Amino acid sequence: MNIFAGKRGLKMSIKSEVILGYSGYCKAGAHHAVKGEPRGLVKFHALWAIIKHPSEGLILFDTGYTSRFHTATKSWPNRIYARMTPVVIDPEDELKSQLARLGHSHLDVRKVIISHFHADHVGGLKDFPNAQIITSRRAFEHTLKTPKWRGFTKGILHDLIPDNWMERLCIVEDNFRPIKNKYLGEGRALFGDDSLQMYHLPGHAAGQTGLLIHSTSGPLFLIADACWDIRAVTEGKLPNPIVRLFFDDWNAYLTTIESLRDFHLHNPDVKLIPTHCQKTTDPLMR
Ligand SMILES: [Zn+2]
Numbered sequence: 074m075n076i077f078a079g080k081r082g083l084k085m086s087i088k089s090e091v092i093l094g095y096s097g098y099c100k101a102g103a104h105h106a107v108k109g110e111p112r113g114l115v116k117f118h119a120l121w122a123i124i125k126h127p128s129e130g131l132i133l134f135d136t137g138y139t140s141r142f143h144t145a146t147k148s149w150p151n152r153i154y155a156r157m158t159p160v161v162i163d164p165e166d167e168l169k170s171q172l173a174r175l176g177h178s179h180l181d182v183r184k185v186i187i188s189h190f191h192a193d194h195v196g197g198l199k200d201f202p203n204a205q206i207i208t209s210r211r212a213f214e215h216t217l218k219t220p221k222w223r224g225f226t227k228g229i230l231h232d233l234i235p236d237n238w239m240e241r242l243c244i245v246e247d248n249f250r251p252i253k254n255k256y257l258g259e260g261r262a263l264f265g266d267d268s269l270q271m272y273h274l275p276g277h278a279a280g281q282t283g284l285l286i287h288s289t290s291g292p293l294f295l296i297a298d299a300c301w302d303i304r305a306v307t308e309g310k311l312p313n314p315i316v317r318l319f320f321d322d323w324n325a326y327l328t329t330i331e332s333l334r335d336f337h338l339h340n341p342d343v344k345l346i347p348t349h350c351q352k353t354t355d356p357l358m359r
Contacts, residue, residue: 087268096137097162119193136197145232154225169200188297189278191228211280256336274299276326
């Protein structure tokens with residue numbers, strides 16, 4: 074079965090070109106990312122995707138870090154965030170600069186899909202003032218109701234979010250057609266065709282979503298932080314339970330991993346791409 078055919082099989086030929094890149098990184102304990110790994114540090118790159126859709130133009134999925142992370146975490150209490158996850162970002166690596174080197178202005182981006190509002194996913198959001206901000210209702214509501222002073226405890230730095238974000242918001246559940254996937258449950262087909270499909274991947278962060286893409290280089294599923302290391306899905310190697318403290322809902326996280334495992338078993342041709350799994354993403358860099 075072609076997962077992009079849906080009920081509107083005629084549209085399945087629509088494909089987007091996808092360019093993946095990193096903007097900055099932080100370091101995390103290898104033994105935290107995967108329980109039982111030897112102690113040491115692994116880089117958590119902040120991955121984004123530029124999606125060139127044939128009719129919708131330039132779309133971004135997440136936006137990486139920018140140097141604004143450092144300004145947003147200069148003072149108390151956000152400084153705690155920077156201490157726990159020291160971030161390295163070279164201005165040349167920011168998504169806006171990388172887009173320019175690819176010949177695109179940041180002002181031409183009309184749509185940014187945000188998987189969830191953690192700082193490594195929304196760091197560049199302020200650089201795309203002409204873009205709609207597409208996200209799930211829960212991700213939006215959770216960010217809205219989290220007070221600024223304790224946002225850092227949820228991985229949210231309000232200073233990274235544009236002041237007019239509410240006017241530019243496009244809640245995925247209110248604007249796009251529902252679709253169903255046997256393993257992933259209800260999703261949404263974006264922009265009137267089945268070539269970009271958003272699914273809920275709850276657990277790590279409130280309202281987290283992933284994007285399944287019919288891409289010119291094959292089917293890709295950007296699964297954000299549904300797992301950090303792909304072996305959580307392929308080999309059942311889960312993070313150290315200590316990270317529960319930073320998760321929205323540990324049981325939902327485990328259920329999401331199960332769904333992804335089932336999906337992967339039945340759709341082995343779809344490349345699963347976690348944001349921070351360098352072994353997965355390095356070979357996909359241009
Ligand atoms: Zn992340």
